[in-house]
Each structure stands twice: as structure tokens, then as C-alpha cells.
Amino acid sequence: xxxxxxxxxxxxxxxxxxxxxxxxxxxxxxxxxxxxxxxxxxxxxxxxxxxxxxxxxxxxxxxxxxxxxxxxxxxxxxxxxxxxxxxxxxxxxxxxxxxxxxxxxxxxxxxxxxxxxxxxxxxxxxxxxxxxxxxxxxxxxxxxxxxxxxxxxxxxxxxxxxxxxxxxxxxxxxxxxxxxxxxxxxxxxxxxxxxxxxxxxxxxxxxxxxxxxxxxxxxxxxxxxxxxxxxxxxxxxxxxxxxxxxxxx
Amino acid sequence: xxxxxxxxxxxxxxxxxxxxxxxxxxxxxxxxxxxxxxxxxxxxxxxxxxxxxxxxxxxxxxxxxxxxxxxxxxxxxxxxxxxxxxxxxxxxxxxxxxxxxxxxxxxxxxxxxxxxxxxxxxxxxxxxxxxxxxxxxxxxxxxxxxxxxxxxxxxxxxxxxxxxxxxxxxxxxxxxxxxxxxxxxxxxxxxxxxxxxxxxxxxxxxxxxxxxxxxxxxxxxxxxxxxxxxxxxxxxxxxxxxxxxxxxxxxxxxxxxxxxxxxxxxxxxxxxxxxxxxxxxx
Numbered sequence: 001x002x003x004x005x006x007x008x009x010x011x012x013x014x015x016x017x018x019x020x021x022x023x024x025x026x027x028x029x030x031x032x033x034x035x036x037x038x039x040x041x042x043x044x045x046x047x048x049x050x051x052x053x054x055x056x057x058x059x060x061x062x063x064x065x066x067x068x069x070x071x072x073x074x075x076x077x078x079x080x081x082x083x084x085x086x087x088x089x090x091x092x093x094x095x096x097x098x099x100x101x102x103x104x105x106x107x108x109x110x111x112x113x114x115x116x117x118x119x120x121x122x123x124x125x126x127x128x129x130x131x132x133x134x135x136x137x138x139x140x141x142x143x144x145x146x147x148x149x150x151x152x153x154x155x156x157x158x159x160x161x162x163x164x165x166x167x168x169x170x171x172x173x174x175x176x177x178x179x180x181x182x183x184x185x186x187x188x189x190x191x192x193x194x195x196x197x198x199x200x201x202x203x204x205x206x207x208x209x210x211x212x213x214x215x216x217x218x219x220x221x222x223x224x225x226x227x228x229x230x231x232x233x234x235x236x237x238x239x240x241x242x243x244x245x246x247x248x249x
Numbered sequence: 250x251x252x253x254x255x256x257x258x259x260x261x262x263x264x265x266x267x268x269x270x271x272x273x274x275x276x277x278x279x280x281x282x283x284x285x286x287x288x289x290x291x292x293x294x295x296x297x298x299x300x301x302x303x304x305x306x307x308x309x310x311x312x313x314x315x316x317x318x319x320x321x322x323x324x325x326x327x328x329x330x331x332x333x334x335x336x337x338x339x340x341x342x343x344x345x346x347x348x349x350x351x352x353x354x355x356x357x358x359x360x361x362x363x364x365x366x367x368x369x370x371x372x373x374x375x376x377x378x379x380x381x382x383x384x385x386x387x388x389x390x391x392x393x394x395x396x397x398x399x400x401x402x403x404x405x406x407x408x409x410x411x412x413x414x415x416x417x418x419x420x421x422x423x424x425x426x427x428x429x430x431x432x433x434x435x436x437x438x439x440x441x442x443x444x445x446x447x448x449x450x451x452x453x454x455x456x457x458x459x460x461x462x463x464x465x466x467x468x469x470x471x472x473x474x475x476x477x478x479x480x481x482x483x484x485x486x487x488x489x490x491x492x493x494x495x496x497x498x499x500x501x502x503x504x505x506x507x508x509x510x511x512x513x514x515x516x517x518x519x520x521x522x523x524x525x526x527x528x529x530x531x
Contacts, residue, residue, distance in 0.1 A: 149463045151416025152409050153383075168463060170412045188461070 021217050023197055031097065032086070033066035037073040039082055051089060063091045064116055067108075068098030076107040083111055141179070150175065150189065171211060180204070190214075193236075203236040204248070218243050259292065261369035264376050264505070265394040267418075269410030271381030273402045274440040277476055277486065279378035280308045281495070282398065284485035285502030287342035291373040294333065296364075297347035298390035299380035300355055306346040309336065310483025320348040323360030329367050338488055343372075353386035361389050383417060392422050397435040398467060398505075403442060403453040408461055411437065415464060436467035438501060443472040444514065455514075468501030469514050470494055 036043075063086065067073060086093050095114035099105045105115065141161035150156055150165055152172030163177035166184045173189035175181050181193045183205035190212040194201025199216040208229055211222050215238050225245065233248045266279040276299075283295035296319060297305035306312040311334045317327035322345075329345075336342035345364075348355065368375050379390035391397060397418050401411040418433045419425055425432055439455060446452045459466055470476075475492030479485065487498045500510045 148419065151419070152412040154416045154420075168461070170461060171409055172413065173416075186460075 021195075021197075023217065027062060029062040029064050029094075031064040031066045032091075033068065034070045034073065037070040039078060044085060047089070060090055060092060063093050065093060065096045065108075065113065066098050067096055067100065067104060071100040071104065074101065074103040074107050076110055079107055080111055083113070143179070144177070149185070152189070171209075177201070191236075192219075199238050204234075206233045207231055208234050208245075213243065213245070215243060220245075259369065259371055260373035262374050262396065263365060263369070263394050264374060264396045264398060265379055265391045266376060266398050266400060267379035267387060267391055267414050268381065268400040268407070269383060269387075269414040270402075270407045273400050273407050274470070274476070275381070275400050276304050276308050276378055277480060278398065278400050278438055278440065278470070278498075279376050280305065280485040281487045281498040282502055282505065283374070283376040284309075284336075284339065284342060285487045285498055286374045286376075286505070287336070287339040288487065289502065289506065290341060291506070292341045292343075292371065293374040293376065294343040294345055294368055294372045295376040295378060296345040296368075297378050298356070298386050299378065300347045300386060301349065301352045302380065303347050303349040305378050306334070306344060307483060308480050309344050309485065311336065311344055311346070312483070315346045318346050318348045319364070320351050320355045322364055323355070323357060329364060338484075353380070353384065353389075356386060356389050358389060358392065362393060365393050383413060387414075388417065388421055391418055391433070394418075394422060394433050395424070396505075397433050398438050399435055399462070399464070400438050400440055401458060401462070402440060403447065403455070403458055405453065408453065408458055412462055415462060436465050436504075437462055438468050438470065439466065440470040441472045442469050442514065466512065467504050468497055469512065470497045470501070471514065 065082075073079065083093050093113065095116040096108045097116045099108060099115055108115070139160060142159065143161040144156065144158040144163045146156055146163070146165045147167065149167040150169040150173040152170045155174045155176065156163060156165070158177035158179065160178055162179040162182065163175055164182040164184070165175065168185035169175060169183055169187050169189040169191070171188040175183070175189065175191045176195055177193050178196045178198060178201075179193065180201050181191045181203045183191070183203075185205075186207040186209055187203075187205035188209045188211065191203050191205075191210060192212075192214045193203045194216040197216050201215050203213055203215065208225075209231065210225065213220055213225065213236050215236065218238060218241070220243050229245050229247060234245050235248055236243060236245050238244070264282075266275050266282065268275050276297075279295055283293045287293040295305065295309070297303060298319075299305070300320060303312075303318075306315055314334050317332040319332065321327040322329050322332045332345055334344045334346065336344065345368075365375060377390045377394065380386040391414075399411045399414055399418075401407050415435055418435050422433050424430055437459065439458060442455070443452060447454055455466070455469060471493045473492055473494035475489060475494045476486055479489040482489070486492070486495045487502070489495060497513075500513070503510045
């Protein structure tokens, strides 16, 4: 499971072109498959013993209930009690899989459990994203070159490719690129590289006084960039989910 | 025909005085620059684009003579000749005041263009005094400009707003929209320059400002009591008694007409030792 960036001040950035960003996420969850619908003291005793043996593995883990072997388990109250018991043991139940009947679906939905389809369906968002990258692959990259200073309030958008600015980028201006951003001048505004999720995109500038630097949605603001690399020529890249600044010597 | 040939055709140069930020000295500068150009013998008109906040006529000292205004002309209620006010001090200087009762929506692109075209037939310099902000009034003031004087104080928010305006000059003007032809020639006029405060680190240096704005400098106007005084008596600084500010505006005007004048930073005379010991002299 992906964790938030190592840097405490980093986080998701928004891009002017689109006020949000949809990104793929894979999470690892554990599934608890019920072998029998009999949820008595013996069941919890066995569960406790298992948890005791491997406490780190299961503690706070996202957990799916697999109801594939218990089609008869449709009683909402029994299920509610089961979820409550599991949560008491720090198991984060969030969904169900292999729901076999309508009464069972209704009962689990009433408890707020998400039906999860494993390995068969992809979500609509994911389909949309792959469609887009297909178009991106078909179109040639379209790099942009700006030879004038970028003024406050201006937004320069390189939809498919790198953005190069020869001149300075003023405070209050924004550079947005799906690829790398190069500034041969002072970067005082904001720069968003890899906005379609390209985590290998980088930002380069001759002199850094940026208000905000972002790559693939991971950003740092002027405050969290700090003063040590102010006025330096540097490159910015993603490493270990964090945004790194490195002086170019 | 022969009589007309003797006269030099009017230059018809449109210069917008703009800044983005309010209170930096646009109207004061517009008044001083237009008076300075007229003083050199150029036939000059200054237009107030700040519809609804009519100030230029007061700075020029002609507020009691306003009958028709810019909006009346645009809407066809008055002829341009009726609205133009001739300055009492200089016979080459004219003022086109704006309306105090209307708002910026009364300005139309076609109307402004028609008025400017008519003025170009007769005047060497047409000075457009832009309202603050970057909305309709300011955009129409700059739209037809050949040249721009961006008034900036050595202070971060003013510099940032000027930068924004420079961006608009490079994109939202007639010259910017026509692919052939020169872009609007923009230069910075630094006003309220105060060396003492710069030395204390309270204000930005000239170099800092120019580094950010990346356009040439047309003048540095020192912070001066003369400016406030001149505004209140309704005389453009340049026509008032000589001061560091009036000299700096004269240099600026000379540069506008293409002369090369060395940049000098005049300052208000600082109180000397005796003045400080014995208090104010005046």
C-alpha cells in the first residue's frame, strides 16, 4: 500500500488545467474467508489465537470478508455482530467479496461494506485513463518553447511533452507540463511537471525562488522548500514518493 | 493643400499609463507626462479611462470646466471637440475627462477606437490614463496603445501587479493580436523611490525591480512632497515650482520622445545637521 510522502509537508497538488487528479492505487488487503456460518465462541477463540501468533501482519490491515463459502449467511444482525467483533480486534473491515445472493448483498450494503470484484472488472476511471494514454501514445509529443518572460497570471501548458522557458517565470505565473520543465532563468512562480502522472518527470531551473514545485501531483511549497536551495540552480525529481531538490553544480 | 503641407503631420502616438495596482501614481504620472510633452511643444491630449472615479481633471485643475465627457462622445451625445478641455497654462495640452456617474461598462471597444482614431488625426501624443485593476477599463485603456508606461512602486505587490499588466500588454492588445507589427513598447516608471528606505532594506532596489520585470526603465521619480502639493492645487508636478520630482518627470518625458537622458536618482534634500538641531525651517 502506498504511503504518503516521507516529507511531512508534501501532498497532493492540483493543476490549473483540472481541479483534481485521478491516480491508480493498488492496495493490499487481507481476505477473511468464512468456512462456516457458525460464528460462535470457538470461531473467535481460533481467530484470537491466530492474531496472537501474527499480530503485526494483521494489525490495522484493510480486510475483506469473503462470503463465498457461506451463501446462507444473510442475517444482517449476525453480520453486524461479526463486523463489530473484528473491528474490536483492530481489523479494518471495509468490504465483502463473493457475495452470492441478493439478501446477502442487501445485508452487507446496509452495513456499509463495499462489494469488491476481484480480478474480473476494472473500474470506469481506469478504463478512461488507459484510453487517454493510448491517445497520448498515438499523437507525437508536442514540446513547447517559450522565449519571453512568463508574467504573473500567465499559465503555460504543455499538454504532451516538455516545456522550456528561456527567461524568467514571475511570481504568480504557472508552468504546467506532462513532461519535464526547464527554466533558463529564475523560477519564481509555480511549476507542475508530469501532470498526467509521469513520475519520472523533472524540473530544472537556473535559479530557484519557486512558489511551488510539483511532479506527478507531489508538491512542495516555498515554505517547505526552505531557504537552503534558494537562488541555486537545481533539479527536482521524485524519489521514494518524496520530492527531492538537488543543486546542479 | 499648400497650407497643410507646411505643417508636420501629427505623430498620433498612443501611450497608456498603467500599473495594475492602485495608488502607485498613474494619474499623477499621466498628468505630469502629458504636461511635459505639451511643454516641449507637442500637441498632447490626456484621456481619463477611470470611468466612475474621475480624478484626472482635478489633478489637471480643470474640474470646474467639465461639460461633456469621454462617455458622452462614445455614445454620440457630444462631439469630441465639445468634450476636449483646453489647458489654461499650455495651449498644446488638452484633457478629455471621464464621467463620474457612469461605470466602465459604458466603454466599448468600437467607441474607444473611434475616439482614438479621431484624436490621432490631430495630436502628436495621446496619453491614456488607465484605471487600476485589469478589468474592462484597464484593458480598453491599453488595447490600442503603441507604447506603455508601467508605473511601479519599489514594493513587492506593486511589482507583481506590474508584471501581470506586462503580460496583458503582451497578449491582450491590438498590437499583440496582429501577427505582423511590433508589440507594445513597454517601459517601467518607478515612482515613490525613497533611497533612505531602500538603504534600510524596507523597499526594493531599482535593480531588483528591473530584474523581475525584465523591461527597460523610463524614469525614477523620487518620493516628494511636491507631488502631493501639486495634486492638491490642481497643477501637474511638471508645471509646478521645480522639485526633484518635476525634474525626474522632465527626464522621463525626454526619454519618451526618444532622447537619451542619463538616469539620475534625485532625492528630496535630507534635513542637514542644523535643520535637525533647530527644527524645521519653514
